[in-house]
Amino acid sequence: MTATPIQPGIAPAQPTPRRAGRRGRRSDGRAASGFLAPGGLLLGLFVVGPFIAAIVLSLTNWRLVSPLPTQWVGLENYRAIIADSQFWIAIRNNLTFAVLVVPLQTILALAMAVLVNRPVRGRVVIRTIYFLPVVTVMTAAAVIWRLLLTPDGAVNSVLGTITFGALEPNWLTSTTAAMPAVVLVSIWQGAGFQMVILLAALQGVPSDLYEAASIDGATRWQTFRHITVPGIRNALIFVVTVTTILAFRLYDQVVVLPTPAGGPRDATRTMMLEMVQTGFGRQLIGRASAIAVLFFVIVLALTALQRALFRESP
Amino acid sequence: MKTTTRIGALMTAIAITAAGCGSDSAPSAEEPAADPTPTTEQAGPDTTDDDESVAAEDVTADGSTTGDAAACDGEIDEPVTVTAWNHAGQGNEQDLMTEQIADFNAGPGAELGVTVAVEFLPDGTYVETVQSAAATGDLPDALDFDGPFLYNYAWADNLIPIDSCVPDDVERNLLPSILAQGTYDGELYSVGTFESGLGIYASRSVLEENDIRIPTSPRDAWSAQEFDEILRTLQAAGFEHPLDIKWYYGGGATAEWYTYGFSPVIQSAGADLIDRSDYRSADGIVNSPEAVAALELFQQWAEDGLIDLESTDDLPFQEGTVPLSWVGHWLYGPYEEALGDDLVVVPLPDFGEGSVTGQGSWNWGISSTAEEPDAVWAFYEFLLSDEQQLRWSSTIGAPPATQSAAASSELFGPGGDLEIYIDQLSTSSVARPQTPAYPAITESFGAAFANILLGADVQSELDRVADEIEQDLVANDFYPATN
Numbered sequence: 001m002t003a004t005p006i007q008p009g010i011a012p013a014q015p016t017p018r019r020a021g022r023r024g025r026r027s028d029g030r031a032a033s034g035f036l037a038p039g040g041l042l043l044g045l046f047v048v049g050p051f052i053a054a055i056v057l058s059l060t061n062w063r064l065v066s067p068l069p070t071q072w073v074g075l076e077n078y079r080a081i082i083a084d085s086q087f088w089i090a091i092r093n094n095l096t097f098a099v100l101v102v103p104l105q106t107i108l109a110l111a112m113a114v115l116v117n118r119p120v121r122g123r124v125v126i127r128t129i130y131f132l133p134v135v136t137v138m139t140a141a142a143v144i145w146r147l148l149l150t151p152d153g154a155v156n157s158v159l160g161t162i163t164f165g166a167l168e169p170n171w172l173t174s175t176t177a178a179m180p181a182v183v184l185v186s187i188w189q190g191a192g193f194q195m196v197i198l199l200a201a202l203q204g205v206p207s208d209l210y211e212a213a214s215i216d217g218a219t220r221w222q223t224f225r226h227i228t229v230p231g232i233r234n235a236l237i238f239v240v241t242v243t244t245i246l247a248f249r250l251y252d253q254v255v256v257l258p259t260p261a262g263g264p265r266d267a268t269r270t271m272m273l274e275m276v277q278t279g280f281g282r283q284l285i286g287r288a289s290a291i292a293v294l295f296f297v298i299v300l301a302l303t304a305l306q307r308a309l310f311r312e313s314p
Numbered sequence: 315m316k317t318t319t320r321i322g323a324l325m326t327a328i329a330i331t332a333a334g335c336g337s338d339s340a341p342s343a344e345e346p347a348a349d350p351t352p353t354t355e356q357a358g359p360d361t362t363d364d365d366e367s368v369a370a371e372d373v374t375a376d377g378s379t380t381g382d383a384a385a386c387d388g389e390i391d392e393p394v395t396v397t398a399w400n401h402a403g404q405g406n407e408q409d410l411m412t413e414q415i416a417d418f419n420a421g422p423g424a425e426l427g428v429t430v431a432v433e434f435l436p437d438g439t440y441v442e443t444v445q446s447a448a449a450t451g452d453l454p455d456a457l458d459f460d461g462p463f464l465y466n467y468a469w470a471d472n473l474i475p476i477d478s479c480v481p482d483d484v485e486r487n488l489l490p491s492i493l494a495q496g497t498y499d500g501e502l503y504s505v506g507t508f509e510s511g512l513g514i515y516a517s518r519s520v521l522e523e524n525d526i527r528i529p530t531s532p533r534d535a536w537s538a539q540e541f542d543e544i545l546r547t548l549q550a551a552g553f554e555h556p557l558d559i560k561w562y563y564g565g566g567a568t569a570e571w572y573t574y575g576f577s578p579v580i581q582s583a584g585a586d587l588i589d590r591s592d593y594r595s596a597d598g599i600v601n602s603p604e605a606v607a608a609l610e611l612f613q614q615w616a617e618d619g620l621i622d623l624e625s626t627d628d629l630p631f632q633e634g635t636v637p638l639s640w641v642g643h644w645l646y647g648p649y650e651e652a653l654g655d656d657l658v659v660v661p662l663p664d665f666g667e668g669s670v671t672g673q674g675s676w677n678w679g680i681s682s683t684a685e686e687p688d689a690v691w692a693f694y695e696f697l698l699s700d701e702q703q704l705r706w707s708s709t710i711g712a713p714p715a716t717q718s719a720a721a722s723s724e725l726f727g728p729g730g731d732l733e734i735y736i737d738q739l740s741t742s743s744v745a746r747p748q749t750p751a752y753p754a755i756t757e758s759f760g761a762a763f764a765n766i767l768l769g770a771d772v773q774s775e776l777d778r779v780a781d782e783i784e785q786d787l788v789a790n791d792f793y794p795a796t797n
Contacts, residue, residue, distance in 0.1 A: 065448050065470045067796040151624045260564050260764040280442050281757045
């Protein structure tokens with residue numbers, strides 16, 4: 001995925017007789033579909049299938065537990081959602097979250113990756129520690145964070161000591177601090193994952209480029225700016241895209257952290273939460289399906305936009 | 315080496331992303347809260363009634379099971395195994411239920427040829443599990459469910475009426491509140507095997523030191539003004555936030571605590587969650603001036619720091635830093651252990667029309683797919699026997715469901731520490747509204763209550779609740795009778 005010039009290990013293909021080549025490619029194709037089959041099957045069964053079902057359901061008024069007959073309602077669910085102020089609050093919160101998390105988390109992950117890429121002792125241990133939050137179940141972590149973020153919790157005692165009591169926000173119940181709390185916890189959890197991707201990319205940047213740069217007398221910043229960043233460009237694009245997608249499916253944190261779920265006065269209500277509450281709380285599966293479809297369209301549009309803005313280098 | 319690291323990382327990335335995307339379309343189990351959405355009227359042509367969508371099939375298949383659902387005939391024809399679902403419960407509830415079922419299977423069950431095979435399902439996702447199973451017709455013969463959802467299941471014909479199963483003497487022995495909770499549309503659908511109730515737990519010595527009157531029955535409960543002064547007195551006496559309201563219960567999965575625990579505030583003021591005469595409107599009821607005034611007072615207490623909005627467990631009351639705790643019967647055990655004889659339970663304050671408490675808890679019904687309701691009922695009757703009732707109430711601390719058990723209980727009987735709960739249940743408790751709209755009501759009111767405590771405008775929050783309840787009613791054609 002990185003822009004590596006010519007890989008020393010890959011020699012130019014040997015000229016082979018045409019027929020053998022084609023047969024080779026055909027068996028390659030068979031092998032490829034063999035490898036694809038399990039994943040494709042599961043994706044079809046658990047992602048594509050349910051999604052098509054969601055599109056169909058979104059045009060009905062199916063209720064979860066109800067003796068009333070289900071009816072086609074056309075685009076009524078979509079009309080109702082678009083007219084619902086809470087849905088727009090949810091979208092706004094998702095966008096706010098994405099705008100905060102994507103740059104902060106990417107920069108932090110990049111900084112961490114650069115740090116653990118240096119030849120220091122025990123770097124494997126450090127890498128593992130940075131990666132630990134990723135393998136922690138978010139819900140479990142959020143429960144712990146909930147304790148840390150109480151008004152008298154550990155976070156506030158540290159903050160209070162540093163700022164002499166000037167900054168001790170009520171993280172979980174204040175309309176202004178609830179979203180930052182969710183952002184904080186999300187970055188803590190997500191940065192390690194991106195660090196690993198960026199680290200892999202960093203290791204793929206050819207060292208002769210660095211050698212050339214140092215011979216040319218480039219400063220460290222210049223090296224970073226003109227060799228490291230272009231070298232890991234594709235990985236960065238990947239990370240930004242994935243983080244944006246993940247930012248939109250924000251759910252666990254907003255359920256567990258603030259009071260009530262959805263946040264003080266809807267400060268952390270998100271589309272996912274809206275969908276689950278509509279479908280399971282209010283039992284309107286039809287409308288929840290419509291939210292799912294809208295969610296898909298929004299994420300697809302944003303991803304397409306990003307693809308258009310940042311072209312990956314070949 | 316470098317290449318492999320890179321590929322490995324990529325594969326991980328793709329795997330995690332794929333897994334992530336997958337979970338997008340599969341909502342995990344969750345909760346109610348508030349949100350106003352315009353109504354789903356039948357915008358589509360009404361003629362497309364039974365469409366060919368997956369949903370329609372399920373619903374129709376479900377509805378059609380009602381016609382041939384069995385009723386009790388008083389006989390168990392052959393040995394049967396009753397499948398049962400039970401919520402895992404808190405503390406030792408699951409252990410006790412396991413023992414009770416083993417005792418039933420070894421005793422009366424063995425005589426009747428009935429074996430109960432129970433499956434415990436986690437609390438947090440119980441409602442969603444049951445709802446999904448109900449939607450696909452996969453319910454077990456016997457199941458328990460929390461009060462809020464009973465009317466939904468009854469309306470959807472997932473449960474059968476059990477009037478034919480309950481012998482008269484057993485029915486007469488049930489607390490009126492149990493019958494009230496189990497009744498929908500004139501028929502009995504479920505029985506609770508224990509009751510519930512609210513009270514303010516207090517430290518007797520702290521109240522006495524501060525010359526605070528200790529009420530002994532709901533008739534002489536503190537008035538709201540009196541309670542206001544009490545809170546201020548205690549704050550002045552050095553308790554930073556004198557009233558614990560279990561604020562932390564509401565943070566995670568459910569808003570039901572806020573509705574169960576604090577709808578008595580507006581009910582005591584003369585308002586209610588919905589118009590109970592026909593269950594077709596909440597406007598002018600839940601957002602009436604009385605409800606607004608009562609909750610504005612509550613909001614004032616929160617604003618003045620009289621309410622503890624910081625605790626994340628029960629320790630402050632147990633350790634004596636918070637002298638009053640507004641909570642249900644379930645904390646009697648831990649509180650009694652911490653405070654001993656100093657613990658006193660008083661009724662909730664009177665906001666104008668008399669002290670009110672909630673009632674109702676988990677209750678058992680018989681699903682419409684059960685083939686031998688008599689066998690299921692035999693199990694329920696066992697749970698309602700005095701012996702099992704006392705065993706449950708003394709271990710769990712919940713008020714018994716039958717009058718005979720209540721009378722002979724050490725805790726809940728005459729002179730017992732918790733006699734007040736039985737007193738309240740027979741005089742001043744209010745059942746949850748008996749409508750399938752209750753899940754929407756609790757979701758909406760619970761969130762509004764939280765917002766109000768956090769400073770939101772009371773009138774506009776309650777207007778929103780009324781509006782959301784209205785929307786739910788309209789979206790379900792006002793829950794017409796389906797039989």
